Amino acid sequence: MSDLRDLYQEVIFDHNRHPRNFGPLPGANRHADGFNALCGDKLSLNLKVEGGIIQEARFEGSGCAISTASASLMTEALKGRREAEVADLFEGFHRMVKGEPYTVEMGKLAVLAGVSEFPARVKCATLAWHTLNAALHQADQPVSTE
Amino acid sequence: MFDPHLWRRQFPILERKVHGKPLVYLDNAATTQKPLAVLDAERYYFEHFNANIHRGVHALSQEASEAFEGAREKIRAFLGAAHVEEIIFTRGATEAINLVAQTWGRTHLEAGDEILISAMEHHANIVPWQMLCEMTGARLKVIPMDERGVLLMDQVDRLLTERTRLVGVTLVSNALGTVNPVTEIIRKAHAVGARVLVDGAQAVAHVAVNMVTLGCDFFVFSGHKLYGPTGIGVLYGKKDLLTAMPPYQGGGDMILQVTFEKTTYNQIPYKFEAGTPHISGAIGLGAAIDFVRSVGLENIAAHEDRLLQEATERAQRVKGLRIIGTAPGKASILSFVLEGIHPHDIGTILDNEGVAIRSGHHCAMPVMDFFSLPATARASFALYNTLEEVERLFQAIERVQKLFLS
Numbered sequence A: 001m002s003d004l005r006d007l008y009q010e011v012i013f014d015h016n017r018h019p020r021n022f023g024p025l026p027g028a029n030r031h032a033d034g035f036n037a038l039c040g041d042k043l044s045l046n047l048k049v050e051g052g053i054i055q056e057a058r059f060e061g062s063g064c065a066i067s068t069a070s071a072s073l074m075t076e077a078l079k080g081r082r083e084a085e086v087a088d089l090f091e092g093f094h095r096m097v098k099g100e101p102y103t104v105e106m107g108k109l110a111v112l113a114g115v116s117e118f119p120a121r122v123k124c125a126t127l128a129w130h131t132l133n134a135a136l137h138q139a140d141q142p143v144s145t146e
Numbered sequence B: 001m002f003d004p005h006l007w008r009r010q011f012p013i014l015e016r017k018v019h020g021k022p023l024v025y026l027d028n029a030a031t032t033q034k035p036l037a038v039l040d041a042e043r044y045y046f047e048h049f050n051a052n053i054h055r056g057v058h059a060l061s062q063e064a065s066e067a068f069e070g071a072r073e074k075i076r077a078f079l080g081a082a083h084v085e086e087i088i089f090t091r092g093a094t095e096a097i098n099l100v101a102q103t104w105g106r107t108h109l110e111a112g113d114e115i116l117i118s119a120m121e122h123h124a125n126i127v128p129w130q131m132l133c134e135m136t137g138a139r140l141k142v143i144p145m146d147e148r149g150v151l152l153m154d155q156v157d158r159l160l161t162e163r164t165r166l167v168g169v170t171l172v173s174n175a176l177g178t179v180n181p182v183t184e185i186i187r188k189a190h191a192v193g194a195r196v197l198v199d200g201a202q203a204v205a206h207v208a209v210n211m212v213t214l215g216c217d218f219f220v221f222s223g224h225k226l227y228g229p230t231g232i233g234v235l236y237g238k239k240d241l242l243t244a245m246p247p248y249q250g251g252g253d254m255i256l257q258v259t260f261e262k263t264t265y266n267q268i269p270y271k272f273e274a275g276t277p278h279i280s281g282a283i284g285l286g287a288a289i290d291f292v293r294s295v296g297l298e299n300i301a302a303h304e305d306r307l308l309q310e311a312t313e314r315a316q317r318v319k320g321l322r323i324i325g326t327a328p329g330k331a332s333i334l335s336f337v338l339e340g341i342h343p344h345d346i347g348t349i350l351d352n353e354g355v356a357i358r359s360g361h362h363c364a365m366p367v368m369d370f371f372s373l374p375a376t377a378r379a380s381f382a383l384y385n386t387l388e389e390v391e392r393l394f395q396a397i398e399r400v401q402k403l404f405l406s
């Protein structure tokens, strides 16, 4: 039986109640909107990228605890990263939440590993990441997790 | 005295456990579970007279055709339709609405015409009309509702004009549970010469309907929300309308004669049933209707009202819970939100307690927008649900709040 506490860890509650990097980002030069058609979650992500380095990442929107915490943790993890690293991190994260083996160092993002026991919630955890992908590739269309 | 425990035995799935706990299935507005009578009817067909219909002189084909047409007659009686050929088999409510939009709609609407729908329609009764508007240049207008989820009927007279060709309205809202005054809407619409399509998808398992007294021009529903199989549904249409409509899809069964120069279409209902239909599904739906009639729709409605009343009273005592949809005389649906907790999280935690509800926008995004919510949690009741299960629901909701708010 999958334990709810594996999914809803304290860190996740904390980030849900007090999302980090939440709000607008003046001077952002990358932007994308994400949308989870299944549950109606909306997420708007803004980045400031300079010299190939993500200097700032902030998000707005409304979502469930998993998608909010995931976005919050992601923005923390992004700061100071090279743009080129992001694809690997996304890949690793995706594998982790789907319960597949991964090699990338996840740091704090590892609290979301419990999502793999709840397949219906994988999309919640990855919404922020899909949106990030779109922002970095400057897609104009809002992305969905479908 | 109606006893749900007795009827539960007819639904084998209700014995299963989910996450180690007895299943409490409260997602009946999405789809209902199937009684043995339906499962047996489908199996019996496959074991004894599986054959294609209307095409063979052999015994099996005869028997399959009779069972298929027998199901059509059961549906006619269930809907109180005047003629059996007014019953068209479709894949479901969605396909039935699309059929009307693409056949009747395309031949009856032109630029400047208007289609009127309500603020609480399922996407299935919005999008096909939007597509039709795009094709024809017609305009879509909406009957607004109030904070309870009650249509503003005094606006209807203003919204109906001599350009209104069609009014599409749901009898029961799947997101809110509201039962709409469709009789009055039909009367008003007919007074300006508009046709009316009633979406009965959410209604037929709870409310008795009669096509002759209702007087609607089209009525649609899906078998799977009426204890029947998925992939089978019904379009009812008035005979003269159906007869004048062009076919939907082309193929076998819908023709009388085909040459490479010209094809003569079959008469109704076959004109709208191209290709081999969902034969077992139709037979299963016929069995579902027999089942519902044997339980008695009025018994079912009374039982569900009792469950809804109990659930509503319990809900009103939960701190931070807000009921979405508070129309008087609702049918079987309790939509709600919990302060500070997203419906999706509610859904996961309830599931962990064995309680299946729906969380999301219920294919009614405009309703969510109206209430400024991304989603709601929705418990919906069927004839086999019990007061004990309502109790389990609220124990699970307590657990959600403990987990989130501690």
Ligand SMILES: Cc1ncc(COP(=O)(O)O)c(C=O)c1O
Pocket: B029, B030, B091, B092, B093, B094, B095, B122, B124, B125, B170, B172, B173, B174, B199, B201, B202, B222, B363
């Ligand atoms: C009110 C209403 N209309 C239409 C539909 C569409 O039914 P189906 O998906 O079976 O075609 C539904 C199903 O959720 C519904 O609740």
